[in-house]
Amino acid sequence: MQPSGHQLIGQQTVVANGASIHAIDPSTGETLIPTYAGGGKTEVDQACALAEEAFATYRESSLEERAAFLETIASEIETIGDALIERGMAETGLPRARLEGERGRTCGQLRLFASVVRAGEWLDVRLDPALPERQPLPRVDLRQRHVPLGPVAVFGASNFPLAFSVAGGDTASSLAAGCPVVVKGHSAHPGTSELVGRAVQAAVAKCELPEGVFSLLFGSGNDIGQALVADPRIQAVGFTGSRRGGQALMATAQARPQPIPVYAEMSSINPVFLLPEALKHRGGDIAESFVASLTMGAGQFCTNPGLLIGLAGPELEAFVDAAGEAVKASATQTMLTPGIHATYQDGVGALAGHDKVRQIARGPAGDGPYQCQAALFATTAADFLADDALQAEVFGASALVVECANPEEMQAVATQLDGQLTATLQMDDSDLEAAKALLPVLERQAGRVLANGWPTGVEVCHAMVHGGPFPATSDSRTTSVGSAAIQRFLRPVCYQNLPAGLLPDALKDGNPLGVSRLVDGKREA
Amino acid sequence: MQPSGHQLIGQQTVVANGASIHAIDPSTGETLIPTYAGGGKTEVDQACALAEEAFATYRESSLEERAAFLETIASEIETIGDALIERGMAETGLPRARLEGERGRTCGQLRLFASVVRAGEWLDVRLDPALPERQPLPRVDLRQRHVPLGPVAVFGASNFPLAFSVAGGDTASSLAAGCPVVVKGHSAHPGTSELVGRAVQAAVAKCELPEGVFSLLFGSGNDIGQALVADPRIQAVGFTGSRRGGQALMATAQARPQPIPVYAEMSSINPVFLLPEALKHRGGDIAESFVASLTMGAGQFCTNPGLLIGLAGPELEAFVDAAGEAVKASATQTMLTPGIHATYQDGVGALAGHDKVRQIARGPAGDGPYQCQAALFATTAADFLADDALQAEVFGASALVVECANPEEMQAVATQLDGQLTATLQMDDSDLEAAKALLPVLERQAGRVLANGWPTGVEVCHAMVHGGPFPATSDSRTTSVGSAAIQRFLRPVCYQNLPAGLLPDALKDGNPLGVSRLVDGKREA
Structure with a gap:
């Protein structure tokens, strides 16, 4: 299967007539075919109308039907075979092993959500039986379950062309919740997106679901994304990308006549605290594993460790020296897009030119046009605390070491940090x-x-939280990775005194779905 | 105990110097003493600084400490005795039985949340144990719990001077979650608010909690509320009131450098569908119970049934006639405030003057200055569908009957409705x-x-949902009544590979708190 240059609206393949989009091979700068004609309001309107129509049926699908659909998507993606990996490599510059691993993760994620759908925890079933004899007033029968919000807009991320793109985490969790999805594919990897989109399209047909359960749109610029978020049929948004992009979608969602939730995963520098005993006993090992994490995938991860905080002294100096040597010895890697490369260069340049920051090391320059030259910088806690600009995310392999005069300064740095996806402690027992x-x-x-x-x-699992306070995300109450991500697309409904014939299966006497329930506040597994 | 005219900031009583606030007895129009000098940014800053300071300790309080605190608040409220009821009656015009009942509900709600805190379901504990032998990569130990968001701003509601005011549902659920609370008391019942605030203050002292766990501010106009929501230490907002008021707080919360969640419960007309067989067999009974619900508390409830939808015909005519007679025979009641009365008069006037609406009945006029004269109107589905203004909430005893030509029109009316707190079916088996x-x-x-x-x-219970799509609330994913309300003030945190000595009790091996847990995705009750 090769990409054809089409958008996918329900079961149709559509040729739009907006500005052209074409992928670039970042390892060479070469333009790839086919060209995609960008869509606009017409395509948004068609996809949303189909999604709204599909929602009436899809929201009522059984747990088994929905789980089987997710599993079918996974197997259809696997059926594409090597064509998907090769197209992904060409469009992103990522190596084969990474994309094969990411495909495994993507399909594993879809299958995890299938198991989550079947288990039914997400229904959050609560029963408060009638108490007809209660004084002074009787209690009527009250039952609660969660229902899907409605059609969801998902934005493909540049840095996970499979796992956070067309059939990635946001799509899997939306579909698991019972919400149709309209994906705005990332312009950096339209071919990869189309191939995966066709796999989802095939799964929709195989499972005999209404076609509007899934559509995939492309468009250059921000207009199509804004139109999608503004569409009254869209009820929630999943986004992974820049802070500026996320905040623009948040503003649009809030300005609608009916505001809707936006789950934007935006920026994080992922502080790592190097505690004294750990640094003393295994500073060299920590430096080595740090640089491996820093430079993995050219550092193009939201969880890239961009800030290290330690107590000034010989142990920290030795760590910095060792990390610097590892950075110099790191392999050159191609960045995902010319734009990401340019932004990375700007960010590293700002640190290099900052008068309170000293450069520790740069990696090798590399040959291609968009190579990441890893960078390590250092500053003092006093200077860090005095300049918020030093907290700005540099997307790519770049980190800043903050030297604290004492534990109080380390605590002060921790306290002044913006919201983060992660925080790490390198510690020994005596720390x-x-x-x-x-x-x-x-x-x-x-x-x-x-x-x-x-x-x-x-890790994609039940206990994972890939989220955090603003500006790491737009909504700290959720996660975008792991099974709890399904909760983002649900809302509770209470059913009071409904006749048995009208109750949804999840709430029926005898628990026909066999789900965990909270009965009068007590858990029944 | 009598109100003194003070604001409560931590354990202090404070005299502010802003514009005066005084309650009015709506049954007479008489001004009540004492006068409250409104607070402003100074008081907001003091209360928020104390709340932030208290959060560090209070968020770490044990389940038992927190539950005992909630129970102590309840008993301190009961200790006030009849002075609270009498002050409430004077400030709201509500009858004794209603306020005694509401006090019971308020204290019951606090005790329910104490039991919820102890049960620990809200922690949503998830464990994914390490899999060191997994291929191709091992899995490290991952554990999740929920933690409190931080200090919460709570706005007292005019129509529930106890159950949705100073120690009402928002305060109880915030404190249960581990969040300190800064209440902006409603200017309509400052004395009632102060008395309850002093009970909470006493409970804080008795339980030896940091004083900033609770503060109570007053202020005329909207400035103090806006300042409170804009304060960087506030992390969430609970509000029950008008759509305009709620949307103003939403805008302020979104415009902050760090946006925060706003839980605003705003407006709902609570449609009731009168299905044909029910109407045929018991139209008279339905009419009688409808008017009892419509006129209860002068209709000043968010869940007041303001819209009835039925199929045109002799059964609906008979229903309308019977309901009209019951409205005419309804007792006159005092409304809560002059402002609510004026807005009610405007809303009823707009319906009475609408050329597509006919007036069915009005209740007796009554004697006092701010009496509610119940109102019943009717229109056709075609006219209702053509004019969104007919969906506007009239806060108070006023309802509109919509006559549908056929079942399709009834479905069309249902589909076109704005978001609602409730929807009701009056139905027989054959419906x-x-x-x-x-x-x-x-x-x-x-x-x-x-x-x-x-x-x-x-009903205040586990399965209740008092929420719904915009504009009923600002966030359909939650409830403001019932035990699930605690979830509004929590966020998940994942702990990866933490040494046992660093794990919170909720996540320790052996489950020392005895809470329900999701282990590898499987529920252990």
Whole structure:
């Protein structure tokens, strides 16, 4: 299967007539075919009308039907075979192993959500049986379940062409919740997007679902995305990308006659606290594993460790030296797009030119047009605390070491941090008291706190939180990775005194779906 | 205990110097003493600074400490005794029985949240144990719990001087979640607010909690509320009131450097569908119980049934006649404030003057200055569908009957409704098919769907949803009544590979808190 240059609206393939989009091979700068004619309001309107129509049926699909659909998408993606990997490599510059791994993660994610749909925890079933004899007033029968919000707009992310794009986490969790999806594909990898979109389209047909359950649109510029978020049929938005992009969608969503939730995962520098005993006993190992995490995938991860905080002294100096050497020895890697490369260069340049920041090391320059030259900088806590600009995310392999004069300064840096996706403690047993002092601060700042590991490599599981306070995301109450992501697209409904014949299956006497329930406030597994 | 005219900031009583506020006895128009000097930015700053300081300690309080605090608030409110009821009656015009009942509900609500805190479901504990042997990559240990958001701003509601005011549902659920509360008391009942505020203040002292866990501010106009929502230390907002007021707070919350969630419960007309068989067999009974619900508390409930939809014909005519007679025979009641009375008069006047609406009946005029004269109107579905203004909420005892030419028109009316707190079906067994056709539409429109009852009288329990799509509320994903309300003030945090000594109790091996947990996606009760 090769990409054809079409948008997918329901079961149709559509040729739009807007400005052209074509992918670029970032390893060469070469323009790839086919060219995609961008869509606009017409395509948004068609896709949303179909999604709204499909919602009436899809929201009522059984747990088994919905789970089977997610599994069918996974197997249809696998059926594409190597054509998907090759197109992905050409459009993103990412190596084969990474894309094969990401495909595995994408399909695994779809299958995880299938199991989540079947388990039915997401229904959050609550029953408060009638108490006809209660004084002074009887209680009527009350039952609660969660229902899907409605059609969801999903924006493909540039840095996960499979796992956070057309059939990625936002799409999987929306479909699992019972919400049709209209994807705005990322212009950096339209061919990869189309191939995956065709797999979803095929799964819709195989499962005999209404065609509007899924559409895939392309468009140059921001107009099509804004039109999609403004469409009255769209009821929620999933986005992973820049802070500016996320905030623009938040503004549009709030300005609608009916505001809707936006789940935007935006920016994070993922602070790592190098506690003294850990640094003393294994500073060299930490430096090595740090640079491996920093430079993995050219550092193009939301969880890239961009800030290290340690106590000034010989141990930190030794760490910085070792990390600097590792950065110099790191392999050159192609960045995802010319735009990301340019922004990375600007960010690194700003740090290099900052009069309170000193450059520790740069990686090798590399040969291609859009190579990432890893960078390590250092500053003092006093200077860091005095300039918020030093908290700006540099997307790509770039990190700043903050040298603290004492533990109080380390605590002050932690307290002044913006919201983060992650916060990491490098600690030994004897650092426990220092870690205990930091933990309450880090819990307030981040969605995930980890010890003795690195924040890259986000596990897709039930306990994962890939989220965090603003500006890490637009809504700290949720996660975009892991099974709890389904909750973003649901809302509770209470059914009071309904006759048995009118009750949804999830709420019927005898628990026909076999789901966990809260009965009079008590959990029945 | 008598009110003193003070604001309460932590354990202090404060005299502010802003514009004066004084309650009015709406049954006479008489001004009540004491006068309250309104607060402003100074008081907001003091209260928020204390709340932020208290959060560090209060968020770490044990389940038992927090539950005992909620129970102590309840007993301190009961200790005030009849002075609270008498002050409430003077400030609101509500009868003794209603306020005694509301006090019971308020204290019951606090005790329900104490039991919810102890049960620990709200922690949403999830464990994904390490899988060191997994291929191709091992999985590290991942655990999740929910943590409180931070200090919460709560706005007292005019129509529930106890149950949705100083120690009402928003305060109880915030405190249960571990969030300090800064209340902006409603200017209509400052004395009642102060008395309850002093009870909370006493409970804080008795439980030896940091004083900033609770403050109570007053202020005339909107400035103090806007300043409170804009304060960077406030992390969420609970509000019950008008759509205009709620939307102003939403705009302020979104315009902050760090946007925060606003839970505003705003406007709803609570449609009631009169299905044909029910109307045929018991139209008279339905008319009688309808008018009882419509006129209860002068109709000053968010769940007041303001819209009735039926099929035109002799049964609906008989229903309208019977309801009209009951309206004419209804007792006159004092409205809560001169402002609410004026707005009610405007709303009823607009319906009375609408050329597509005919007046069915008005209640007796009454003697006092701010009496509610119940009103019943009728229009056709065609006219209703043609004019969105007919969906505007009239706060108070006023309802509009919509006559549909056929079932399709009834479905069209349901589909075109704005978001609602409730939707009601009056149905007999033989109406089941008609109800089945409406239910999917009503589930999308409302937070609660009920059969053969009336939406007033909201049960405080686990399955309740007092929420719904915009404009009923600002956030359909939650409820403001019932135990699930605690979720509004929480966010998830994931702990990855933390040493045992650093794990919060909720997540420790052996489950020391004895809470329900999701282990590898499977529920352990």
